[in-house]
Amino acid sequence: MREMEVRTLSSISGEHRKRGMILAVTMMMLVIISMSAVMLMNTVYLDTLIAGNKRRETMAKISAQSGISHFMAMNFYAQDVAEMLEDRHRATLIELIRIPDSKQSYKVEVGNCCDINGNNLPPDMFKVISTGYYGNTSNSASEFTLEASVQTR
Numbered sequence: 584m585r586e587m588e589v590r591t592l593s594s595i596s597g598e599h600r601k602r603g604m605i606l607a608v609t610m611m612m613l614v615i616i617s618m619s620a621v622m623l624m625n626t627v628y629l630d631t632l633i634a635g636n637k638r639r640e641t642m643a644k645i646s647a648q649s650g651i652s653h654f655m656a657m658n659f660y661a662q663d664v665a666e667m668l669e670d671r672h673r674a675t676l677i678e679l680i681r682i683p684d685s686k687q688s689y690k691v692e693v694g695n696c697c698d699i700n701g702n703n704l705p706p707d708m709f710k711v712i713s714t715g716y717y718g719n720t721s722n723s724a725s726e727f728t729l730e731a732s733v734q735t736r
Contacts, residue, residue, distance in 0.1 A: 639725035646715025647729040650689035
C-alpha cells in the first residue's frame with residue numbers, strides 16, 4: 584500500500600491566516616504612510632501661505648516707512664501743520680503715491696490730536712500717520728499704519 588499525504592482544513596487555515604495578517608499589516612502601513620504624506624503636503628502649503636502673508640505685511644510696513652521718510656524730507660514745522668489743519672484734527676498731506684516699479688504705495692496724514700493717553704498735543708508737536716499698502720491700489724493685499732510724533736521749534 585502506498586502512503587498518501589492528507590491535508591486537512593485545519594492545517595491549511597493557519598497558513599492563510601498568516602498571509603491575511605501580512606496583508607492587513609501592509610494595508611495599515613500604507614494608510615499611515617499616505618496620511619503622513621498628505622499631512623506633510625498640507626503643512627507645506629500652509630507654511631507657504633503664512634510666508635506670503637508675512638512678506639506682504641513687511642512690504643506694506645516698508646511702504647509706510649517710506650511715507651514717514653517722505654514727510655520728514657519736506658521739513659514741515661508745527662506751525663505749518665496747525666495752519667494746514669485749521670479747525671480739523673486730521674488732514675491728508677500726501678495723497679496716495681505709488682512707489683515706481685512695485686506694488687507698493689503710501690499716503691501720509693497729519694494731525695494735532697492726541698498722545699498715547701488721549702491728551703491734546705503741545706503746540707510745537709504734531710502726529711504723522713503714514714499708511715503703507717501692498718497690492719493693487721484699489722484692493723490692497725496688505726495694509727500697515729505707522730504713527731510718529733514730531734516736535735519742532
